[in-house]
Amino acid sequence: MRGRQAAWAQPDIQKLAAKFVSATDEVWRLHHLKDPECELFQTFMDKGIYAGRDGSTRQGIFAVAPSGVLLADVNTTRAEGMRAMLKKALKAWEALPRAERLLPFDPETRRKDIKCTENKFPSGGVALRAFVRDLPRRNLPQDWRSKAWNVDYAWFREGELEGLMPARVRKKAKQAWPRPLVQRLARIHLLDYVRGQTTPHGKDHVHEASLVTEVVKVKKKAVELRFSGEVRISSGAWSDTPDGSATRGVKVKLLGEAIYDRRLKRYTRFDLVAVGVRWGRTQFNFRQDDLAPSPIGWVFTLAPKDERVPPAHFGAYGW
Amino acid sequence: MNKRALALALLLLATAPLAWGQQAPPLTEGSYKKLRDYVLPDAREDAWRKVDWKSTFWDAVVEAQKAEKPILLWAMNGHPLGHT
Numbered sequence: 001m002r003g004r005q006a007a008w009a010q011p012d013i014q015k016l017a018a019k020f021v022s023a024t025d026e027v028w029r030l031h032h033l034k035d036p037e038c039e040l041f042q043t044f045m046d047k048g049i050y051a052g053r054d055g056s057t058r059q060g061i062f063a064v065a066p067s068g069v070l071l072a073d074v075n076t077t078r079a080e081g082m083r084a085m086l087k088k089a090l091k092a093w094e095a096l097p098r099a100e101r102l103l104p105f106d107p108e109t110r111r112k113d114i115k116c117t118e119n120k121f122p123s124g125g126v127a128l129r130a131f132v133r134d135l136p137r138r139n140l141p142q143d144w145r146s147k148a149w150n151v152d153y154a155w156f157r158e159g160e161l162e163g164l165m166p167a168r169v170r171k172k173a174k175q176a177w178p179r180p181l182v183q184r185l186a187r188i189h190l191l192d193y194v195r196g197q198t199t200p201h202g203k204d205h206v207h208e209a210s211l212v213t214e215v216v217k218v219k220k221k222a223v224e225l226r227f228s229g230e231v232r233i234s235s236g237a238w239s240d241t242p243d244g245s246a247t248r249g250v251k252v253k254l255l256g257e258a259i260y261d262r263r264l265k266r267y268t269r270f271d272l273v274a275v276g277v278r279w280g281r282t283q284f285n286f287r288q289d290d291l292a293p294s295p296i297g298w299v300f301t302l303a304p305k306d307e308r309v310p311p312a313h314f315g316a317y318g319w
Numbered sequence: 320m321n322k323r324a325l326a327l328a329l330l331l332l333a334t335a336p337l338a339w340g341q342q343a344p345p346l347t348e349g350s351y352k353k354l355r356d357y358v359l360p361d362a363r364e365d366a367w368r369k370v371d372w373k374s375t376f377w378d379a380v381v382e383a384q385k386a387e388k389p390i391l392l393w394a395m396n397g398h399p400l401g402h403t
Contacts, residue, residue, distance in 0.1 A: 008393075009366035017370045020391035023379035024372045027394035037377040041394075062392045066384045086391070093389040101387065107380045118375050133358045135343055136326040149360065152402040193402055253346045273355045275346040295343035297358040309374050312402035 007079040016086040020063065029116065031058045036110040040068050048073035063089030065101045117310035120319065124158030127303035128270065132194050135275065135295035145286065148195045153309045154185065154300060155317070161267060164213045165260065169223055177211040177229070185209075186231045188313050190250050190298060192278045195286035200316045201233050208232040211254060221263055227256035227272055235280070244291030248280025256300075272300040325357045374400055 007013060030041040045058045047070040060075035061082060072089035074081050093101075121127070133149040140146040160181060166173040186209040187201040211229030218224075232238060234249030242249060256272035278296045281287035303309075311317070329344050344350055373379045376392055383390045397403040 005364075005367040007367075008370055009363070014369050017391055020389050021379045021383040021386065022370050022372050022391040022393070023376050024374065024393045024395070024399040025376045026398045027396055030376060030394060037375070037380070040380065041376060041392075057396060059395050062390075062394065064390050064392065066380055066390060071389055089389060089391075102384055103380070107377065107384050111377060111381070114377055116375060116377075131358050131360065135354075135357070136329050149358070149364070150402060151360075151400075197397065197402060252343075255346050255348070255351050271355065273346065273351060273358070275354050276343050297343070297354055299355050299358045301359070307374050307400070309398050309401045312397075 007077060007082050010079050010083075013079060013082055013086065016083065016090070019090055020086075027057065027059050033115070035113055035115045036107070037114045037116065043068040044070040049075055061085065063092075065093065065096060066103050066107070067101055068103075069096060069100055071096070117314055118308045120310070120314070121155060121308045122157045122319075126156045126161050126267065126270075127308060128154045128156070128272075128300045129303045129307075130154050130189050131299045131301075132192070133297055134194050135297050137295055141290075145195055145290075148286075150193045150195075152189065152193065153303060153307075153311050154189050155311055155314070156181075157319075161270065162260070162265075164227075165223065165225065166213065166215060169215055169218055171215055171218055173215045175213050177213065179209075182209040182211050182229070182231075184317065185211075186233055188311065188316050189300070190231055190233065190252060190274055192248070192250065192280075192282075192285055192287065192296065193312070194296065196284045197312065198282040198285040200313045201235065205233050205235050205249070206231075207234060207238045216257075221261065222268070223260045223262065225258045225260065227254065227258070229254040231274070231276075242279045242293060244279035244281070244287075244293065246280075248278075248282065250276060250278045250296070252276030252296075252298075267302065270300070270302050274298040274300075322357065322361055325353060328353055329357055372400060374398070 030038050044064050049060060050058055060073055062073045063071040065071060071092040072085045074085040076082060130152045131149060164177055166175040183206055186206050191198050209231045211227055214226045216224040216226050230253050232251045234247050236247035252274040253276060254272060254274045258267055259269040261268045275297045277293040279293040280291055346354060379390045393399050
């Protein structure tokens with residue numbers, strides 16, 4: 001993943017990519033399910049590098065006409081391979097007769113038929129991006145794990161974040177976050193996915209989860225807020241000296257700040273930082289030799305407008 | 320301040336130097352910004368997002384149809400913009 005990201009960071013590759021309409025998506029759904037989006041993917045997925053191959057994945061980089069005609073594809077982390085594919089695709093596009101380039105219908109009319117989790121983003125809701133990274137320590141391994149970081153998304157229904165403000169908005173007023181919201185944040189998002197995928201915590205793993213909003217400043221156009229709190233989660237009984245051999249968990253303090261625009265009726269800034277220790281492991285998060293408590297940090301911040309990538313564990317939301 | 324300098328600053332914040340393997344630096348009003356900046360991707364780590372990635376294939380199909388442009392699709396197990 002990081003290799004591909006490094007290739008996309010190359011300026012000349014970005015220049016080539018600008019000649020396309022670029023998208024990223026989760027491949028399992030496109031490969032296996034049935035709706036207009038998946039079926040279009042399935043018309044070209046086996047026409048290039050996967051032709052004649054069995055296998056469970058169709059991961060890769062595909063250049064395709066809107067009609068579904070495959071222009072070129074590759075599955076590589078190397079910039080040279082991507083560069084070559086993009087150039088080949090642009091030549092193939094130029095050579096493709098105009099009559100074969102587009103779909104015979106307006107794809108916007110089929111959007112309602114697409115069964116993807118992105119379409120479950122709540123109307124009027126807010127998305128945060130959630131970054132996670134190990135904090136500095138002396139015994140980090142000297143390989144990719146020392147530089148690892150990851151990102152997830154957290155979704156909030158209309159009114160959930162606005163409801164964090166005290167009913168009477170005045171300086172120094174305080175309000176506790178609703179318990180279900182803190183629990184959701186703790187169980188589903190304060191997870192150790194620095195190095196790889198992991199699983200959410202069960203409801204009975206939460207030993208402490210509290211967050212409070214304090215009004216810092218009230219202006220005519222905006223309200224400034226401060227958040228503070230603490231979360232303790234463990235898959236076993238709480239211990240102040242966990243070693244991770246039998247349990248996994250986190251113990252963190254949280255601080256944050258936000259600005260709520262009273263005219264726009266939305267947050268223009270929302271940052272929440274969680275810092276503490278993690279321990280233990282799950283099957284795919286690459287902590288098999290790193291069970292003992294070690295420092296970790298998360299930052300939650302507003303996602304770019306219209307970026308509606310579902311949370312990794314959206315299913316645990318229960319929506 | 321680059322990531323290396325931030326890392327050194329954060330190590331110095333740890334309250335118990337002998338336990339650097341285990342304790343996190345304290346999260347206070349004073350350390351908040353340093354810790355926040357350390358966790359967030361820096362410009363080099365975020366450079367790949369200069370490509371204007373749509374977050375679904377169909378979003379690109381709709382736009383490419385209107386603009387009469389080819390589509391570039393990066394498809395992974397786990398959404399490339401998210402948790403991998």
